Amino acid sequence: MTERPATYAQVFAVREYRYLFGAYLLSLLGDQLTAITVAYLVYTGTGSAALAAAAFGSSYLAWLTGGPLLSGLADRVPRRRLMIGCDLARALLIPLAALPDLGAPALVALLFVVNLLRPPFVAARAALMPEVLDGDRYPVANGVDNISAQIVQVVGFAAGGSLVAVLSLRGALLVDAATFLVSALLILVGVRARPVPTRPTGPGRLDSTTGLRVIFTDHRLRAYVLVLWLASAFTYAAEGLMAPLAVQYGGGPGTVGLLLAAAPLGMAVGGVAFTRFCPPDVRPRLVLPLAASSGTVLVVVWTSPPLWAVLALLVLAGAGSAFAIPLNALFGRAVPSEYRGRAFGVAITGLAGLQGLAILLAGLAADHWAPTTVIGVSGLLGAVAVLALVPLWPRRAPTTEVPGAPLEQPRTTSTAAEPSAEPAHQSTLG
Known part of the structure; x- marks a missing residue:
C-alpha cells in the first residue's frame, strides 16, 4: 500500500465505485423514505404513536434477526446479483403498503420484511468494496460513504416529510420504490459480475x-x-x-x-x-x-x-x-x-x-x-x-495486506x- 493519501478524485476515477456509490445513496435514501412514509401511514390510520414507533424502529429488529441469518448470503451468492435482487424485491414490496384496507399490523409487518432485505445488501456491498478499490482508495471511499450517509440521513428525513406533504401517500411510495429500481439498474450497468468467493471445504464452515x-x-x-x-x-x-x-x-x-x-x-x-x-x-x-x-x-x-x-x-x-x-x-x-x-x-x-x-x-x-x-x-x-x-x-x-488473504x-x-x-x-x- 502506498503511504500517500488518495484523493477523492482518485476514488471516483474508479468506474465501479461511482456506480456503487450512486446505488448506495439511492438505497439509503429509499430506506429513509420508506420508514417515514409507512410510519406516517400507520399513525394516520390508527392514531397510535406506539405502532408508528414500531414501524419506524423495525429496522433495528430486522438487523437483529436478518443480520445473522441473511448476511451470509453475501458469501454464498454472487454479490452483484444479491444486491440487485434485494433492490428489486424492495421495489416490488413497497407499493403494497398503498393497498386499501391494509391494517396497521400488516403495514408494520410489511416494513419489517422490507428492512430484512437491507442486511444482505449491506453485507454484499461491504464485502465487494475491497475488491473494487485498492490501496488508500478503499479507506478514503469508506470515509466518503460515511460522510454521505450522514447527509442522506438528514435529507432523507426531510424529503420523506415533504413527499408525504406534497404528494399523495401512494405517490410517495412510488418514489420510494423508484429509488430501489434505479439503484438496481446502476449496479447492473456499472458493477462487474464476479463469482462466488472460493469456499474452504469442511463441515460447518457455512453455518x-x-x-x-x-x-x-x-x-x-x-x-x-x-x-x-x-x-x-x-x-x-x-x-x-x-x-x-x-x-x-x-x-x-x-x-x-x-x-x-x-x-x-x-x-x-x-x-x-x-x-x-x-x-x-x-x-x-x-x-x-x-x-x-x-x-x-x-x-x-x-x-x-x-x-x-x-x-x-x-x-x-x-x-x-x-x-x-x-x-x-x-x-x-x-x-x-x-x-x-x-x-x-x-x-x-x-x-x-x-x-x-x-x-x-x-x-x-x-x-x-x-x-x-x-x-x-x-x-x-x-x-x-x-x-x-x-x-x-x-x-x-501489516504494511501491505491483500484483501481476502487468509488470517x-x-x-x-x-x-x-x-x-x-x-x-x-x-x-x-x-
Missing part, C-alpha cells in the same frame, strides 16, 4: 455462526469489533435523549432538530479531515484516541453547560466518531473474502443491537435523572470501556509497530 467464529477467534478482528461496538453504543445513547434534552433547556422541536444534527455534522467534518488531511499510516493510530474522545467530551454535558456548549460538545463527539472510518477498512481487509459477508453482517448486527439497547437504557435512566446527567455518565462509561480495550488492541500489523498468512510489520493505513457517524460499516 450461521461462522461470522462470529471468524471474528472472535482472531485477536485483531475481535479488538476492532469490540472497540466499534462499545464506543458507538455509549456515544449513540445520547441521540435517544435529544427531545428530553431540548425540554430541559426550554426548547421545542427546533432545538431537537439542532441537537440531532450536531453529531452528524461533526462526523462529516471529522470524516473529511480524516480522509483528506491525515496520512494513511497515521489513521490507524488515531482509532483508540478518537474512540475514547467521542465519549470523553460528553462527560462535560454532565455539568449542564449552556445550550451552545452542548451543541459544540455533540459536534466534537461526532468528529471523534470518525474513528469508524479507518476501523472499517482495518476490519474489511483483515477478513478473508469468502467470510467477509458474514463477518460484516455480525459486526453490523451487533452494532445495531447495542445502539438500540443503549437508547432504551438511556431513556429509562432519563426517567430518574436529568438528560444531561445521563449523557455525561454514558460518555464516561464509553471512554472507560475503550481504555479497557487498549491491552487487546493489536500492536503489530494465518505471515505478514511484515511496520517500523512504527502500528496498524497500517486502513479504515458506520458512529454507526456505519461497509
